[in-house]
Amino acid sequence: MARWLKENSADSDVVVSTRARLARNRAATPFPHKIAGTPQAALVRQAAVDTFIGNGRDFQLMEMKNLSEVEKNRLVEQHVASKELCASEDGALVLSPDESISIMIMEEDHYRLQYLKGGFQPEEAYQVCKEMEHLLAKNVDYAFNNKLGYLTACPTNVGTGLRISVMLHLKGMALAGTVDQILNSLGQFGLTARGIYGEGSSPTADFYQISNQITLGIREEDVVKNIRQVVGRLIHQEREIRKLLYKNNQLEIEDRVLRAYGTLKHAKKLSSEEACQHLSTLALGISLGIINPCSQETIYNLIMDTMPAMLTAENQSVAQRDLARAELIRNTLN
């Protein structure tokens, strides 16, 4: 299980996780790409270390330059670090024991304060980020402009620096063929949809990340409220579509779910893509009560766990990974 993912999350029939992050930068310090490898970068990191490491907390500091490719990929696939952070020469990560709290240091901004939790939890996710922001403020003067708000390296984050993302499994809408239309309509509510690995990534097995687009000229609390309302409606819609689909195509859906289960339980090797597709179908079946081999969270977790890097001992081949993936899934489902 990804450490931050717990059983019995809120709305887990449709929602994998909620993530909040606040982008913050030190005042009077150039943005990360301008100070790579300089003493200023070291100062940026030191302020986070002084705040979060020790002081009665068992947070861990990881410096990217000390990690192997496999370790870095694992962090990306568990959604606790970005690819950009991994590529940053000064990049560092502060991580809580359950990996729900992560602070990316010297990524695009000096600090990215993040909280990740299973289920639909925008208020709590925001609240935890806010507490970290207050803590860090003891050691860092934030770059702030009275007119714009918090300053960030990329103008798309200026203002609140707040991004709340909800990862949704929109299998019903995908099967009904309405997912694109519905996701395109999110723009009018200030939200946007992306694949599960963020900007530019394509949707994997009907998992989508919905997040707020707007950070400027809006209060942080209103971002949270908007996510609660619009994503709440989306969750409701997805449930209705699933019920309708099942009512109108009961046999078809049951057959599809049970075949996916049969393949996952017996296949000797599984590619990441195929595993993801079948697990997605199985998650639908669990939510419809067709089958109950494990929790939704276990399925979501298997999807993350069976991504290439999670299975990679260094130099392991694609073929060996396909075997290890199938074995992990068989063992989990049996």
Place this chain on the structure above:
Amino acid sequence: MARWLKENSADSDVVVSTRARLARNRAATPFPHKIAGTPQAALVRQAAVDTFIGNGRDFQLMEMKNLSEVEKNRLVEQHVASKELCASEDGALVLSPDESISIMIMEEDHYRLQYLKGGFQPEEAYQVCKEMEHLLAKNVDYAFNNKLGYLTACPTNVGTGLRISVMLHLKGMALAGTVDQILNSLGQFGLTARGIYGEGSSPTADFYQISNQITLGIREEDVVKNIRQVVGRLIHQEREIRKLLYKNNQLEIEDRVLRAYGTLKHAKKLSSEEACQHLSTLALGISLGIINPCSQETIYNLIMDTMPAMLTAENQSVAQRDLARAELIRNTLN
């Protein structure tokens, strides 16, 4: 289980069944198509009834005109009657309790004496037909020409009137892509290959019926001997190809077999074609020792049992049959 198919048949890793039949006609009586619906047809039938019904035997007489379409289809799919017999207005069938002995009356010839047994048993199959021929000779003078031998409606059967057919599962050759080439070479040995429902039927999931082509100018015993030799070599070749394939593609084959098993064990609905394909793959897996959920005979039998007519209560739809087929297979494998 088809009544004539028993567990632990000879060479059942490759061979489903052996069938022998002798075509015989009454002397001085026109062939069936010339006497349809006449008293002569009734005489033809009566001679067989007098010979085989009663007299301490519990053989059963079935008249085609009294059977429903579903009952007739079942006989065809269990290989105890032909479509031609079912369509004949005077058509009748004498059947032993285990359905291994069947005598088709007023099919293409007046009498077709047949014996059907699981595994590779050409000598025994021939012997049983020969005993029936002797019995029937008490009530019937056979149409016989000293130069040609036994006379039959179709010139391809003149001479011995003997056809021995062996149903083989040539999955290894099919996977290796050599099956066509090997089957085409059978002509030089006086043998021919067809699909599992005889002349003109196409191969189903790599099951083939191999039989002798020649009936004229040859001794019956030599037909049996030739089948033993050539088909015996074919069985050996098939085993070698399976072993080699498995050795060179172990993972691929195991994955394929286990996926077929997973689908058969879990699918909610299965078409006849898909079921047949997966059962064929599973049979290969059993012969290679990859998996052992049941005997080869059980698989062969499932293939016959899940043919459309075996599942048809009158007026049952295709969709209902697909459900019933999947259920039967799930229940058998569980």
